[in-house]
Amino acid sequence: MMECASHRLSHATLRLRIFRQLYISNTGPRFLNRSISTSYAQLRQAHDEAPSPTPPSPSSSTKDYIPPSKRLPQSPVITHPRSGFKKIYKPRPEPEDNAELKRNPWAAALASPVRFCVTTGTRLPRRLMGIYGLIKRPDTNHNYLLPLDLLKDSIQKRSAESEDESLTSESSTSADAKVAPGRGVSPSIPRGRTFSPSLHMVTLRPLIQAATPHLASRLGKRPGIAKLIPYRWKIPVGPLGANDLRDCVWRADMPDYLLRLMRKDIVKRLVNISEKLEADRDIAWESLDIDEYSDSALETALGGMEPLEHEACGAILLFAAKPEHEAESGPASMTVIHPRTQTTIPVFDLSVLLSENELETLRTSSSAHLESEALFFRPNGGHEDMSLMLYLWKLQRYLAENS
Incomplete structure (x- = not known):
């Protein structure tokens, strides 16, 4: 610490005392009980003899006088105080703000909640992945993932049949026991909460083909599929015990089985949408006249079509197979450019995505527009219409990744 040479006071203490003598104390400095040096006494004597500056006093002639304390710049915290803390929230979107994105299936898919893929470890929007769950096979103890x-309708149909059987058995039991109606569910029917968790997985054919041998195999009593079962499904957190995990099964023909389910689901959705077209005029389903299967022919057909609202959110469906002389040129591209909107329009060649039997099912349906060679489809923002576009994209991606 820096100290003065004439005494043993620190330099900081000396500066503080001089400050008190010059600016604060009007009665004189307060000295320590011990003696101080001569130089400090001379400094004190010179200060006492010097005349003290007197600030100009405000008078009637000096009305514009401003005290020195008011001349210094002040902080905005003092000059503009806030009444209180107020959090600024982002305004909620109005219905007209989302009008452009409501009919866009790709925007709806990207806006879906992000989920974790159990096979790749990536995080993707939920509507871009497949949803898997354990389903118990009838008359067995095996639980298939x-x-x-894709099996939503089959599961609902099976649950409805089992519910009808349980109600029938309940009514017969009540009749035998002469129980009055309205007593509630039979005690033999379990009342616990149904355990129906789900997993999310990227549906790519190379990935399913590479993972199937490992997931369908068994290492002793432990199946390979047990690697995908999360911790929250197992005891003590979940209801699955050691015996339940041992009965979990992954199909050995899962790649082909998924392809059959996806094709069957597309045919069912196309038939349902075509039947809904008669009641909902907001769905655009226009026939396209094409001379050949090429990008230029599709773009010309799009340009010759009457302008539609939100036509940039549509897609082209090709139902007829390519002629032999055009099939040698290779498959058509999966996208074309709309000449009016200058946006990318997906092209789904159903003659490649579906089998011949499934195409025949579409041709023999009651909808006349499914007999056309090419159609332009634009959803109206409903769940079924948007799902059809996304599942067509999933099937096309499932087959394109294999090639």
Whole structure:
């Protein structure tokens, strides 16, 4: 610490005392009980003899006088105080703000919640992946991990049949026991909460083909599929015990089984949408006249079509197979450019995506527009219409990755 040479006071203490003598104390400095040096006494004497500056006093002639304390710049915290803390929230979107994105299936898919893929470890929007869950096979103890989104109708039909059987058995039991109606569910029917969790997995054919041998195999009593079962499904957190995990099964023909389910689901959705077209005029389903299967022919057909609202969110469906002289040129591209909107329009060649039997099912349906060679389809923002576009894209991607 720096100290003065004439005494043993620190330099900081000396500066503080001089400050008190010059600016604060009007009665004189307060000295320590011990003696101080001569130089400090001379400094004190010179200060006492010097005249003290007197600030100009405000008078009637000096009305514009401003004290020195008011001349210094002040902080905005003092000059503009806030009444209180107010958090600024982002305004909620109005219905007209989302009008452009409501009919766009790709925007709806990207806006879906992000989920974790159990096979690749990536995080993707939920509507871009497949949803899997354990389904118990009838008359067995095996639990198969199958795509729930593709088997939704079968699961609902099976649950309805089992419910009807349980109600029938309940009514017969009540009649035998002469129980009055309205007593509730029979005690033999379990009342616990149904355990129906789900997993999310990227539906790519190379990935399914590479993972199937490992997931369908068994290492002793432990199946390979047990690697995909999360911790929250197992005891003590979940209901699955050691015996339940041992009965979990992954199909050995899962790649081909998924392809059959996806094709069957597309045919069912196309038939349902075509029947809905008669009641909902907001769905655009226009026939396209094409001379050949090429990008230029499709773009010309799009340009000759009458302008539609939100036509940039549509897609082209090709139903007829390519002629032999055009099939040698290779498959058509999966996208074309709309001449009016200058946006990318997906092209789904159903003659490649579906089998011949499934195409024949579409041709023999009651909808006349499914007999056309090419159609322009634009969803109206409903769940079924948007799902049809996304599942067509999933099937096309499933087959394109294999090639």
